[in-house]
Amino acid sequence: MLNLVLFGPPGAGKGTQSAKLIEKYQLVHISTGDLFRMHIKEETALGKQVKQILADGLLVPDQVTIDMLEEEVQKNPQAKGFIFDGFPRTVAQAQALDDFLAGKGESINLVVKLDVTEEEIKQRIAERQKISGRVDDEAEKLLKRIDEYFSKTIHVLPYYEGQGKVAVVNGIGNIETIFQNLCQEIDAVIAS
Template sequence: MLNLVLFGPPGAGKGTQSAKLIEKYNLVHISTGDMFRGHIANDTELGKRVKQILADGLLVPDSITIEMLEEEVKNNPQAEGFIFDGFPRTVPQAEALDAFLVKNGQSINGVVQLDVTEDEIKTRIAERQKVSGRADDDAEKLLKRIDEYFSKTIHVLPYYEAQGKVSKVDGIGAIEEIFQNICSAIDAVK
């Protein structure tokens, strides 16, 4: 089983690259952002709770995120592997993910860090917002999300670096070139 974490700031290209990786490696994509948006769109109890948290530009508490993620993994027992997009965002989440996977005889094989400058991130999200209309891409919320990434999420990398699982890939350039570089990093840990 191949389990990957795709890591990078908002707008780094995680969604774009995930779609290509899913097809190539036959993985199940688990995006916490997509899960949250799905619950919000379906107006579930969880969706109502998450909606306000996201609207404020904050991270959803670990307990909610982990519960949703575990449910998603359990709903895909025939998967050949998973790509975790937007998770883990904190060291406690990474520890909880590792504990959950170990309990199921699995582990994270590799972490791909998409390295993108803050200026590039702002440009990409401004363009994405024009197309998607995603409420979480407005300028004020963008700044909060970027700040969350650089003040909290970035601290997950040393956790995985200590395990020798991080591959840093330049996230600026042609989509296909970035994809090939990601595939090279993944093939090295398979």
């Protein structure tokens, strides 16, 4: 089984690259953001709780996120592997994911950091907003999430670096070139 973590701030290209990786490696994509949106749309108890937290521009508490993610993994017993997108965002989440996977005889094989500068991210977000027509308060929340990534989430990387599982891929440039660089890193792990 191949288990990947795609790491990077909002706007780094995780969604774009995930779609390509899913197709090539037949992995199940688990995006905590997508799961949160689904729960919010379906107005579940979790969805109502998450809606308020996200409206405030904050990260959802670890245990809520972990429970939701474990439930999603359990729904896919035949999976060839998973891409975890937007998770883990804290060391506690990373440890919980390791413990959960170890209980299934699995582990994270590779953590790929899409390396994109904060300046590039903000430019991409500005362009995305022009296209999508998002209102200014949405932009403020997105910028808060970007700041949260660079001040808090980035600290998860040393946890995985200590396990020798981090690969850094330049996330700026041609989408296809970035994808080929990602595949090189993944294929090296598969071959080892």
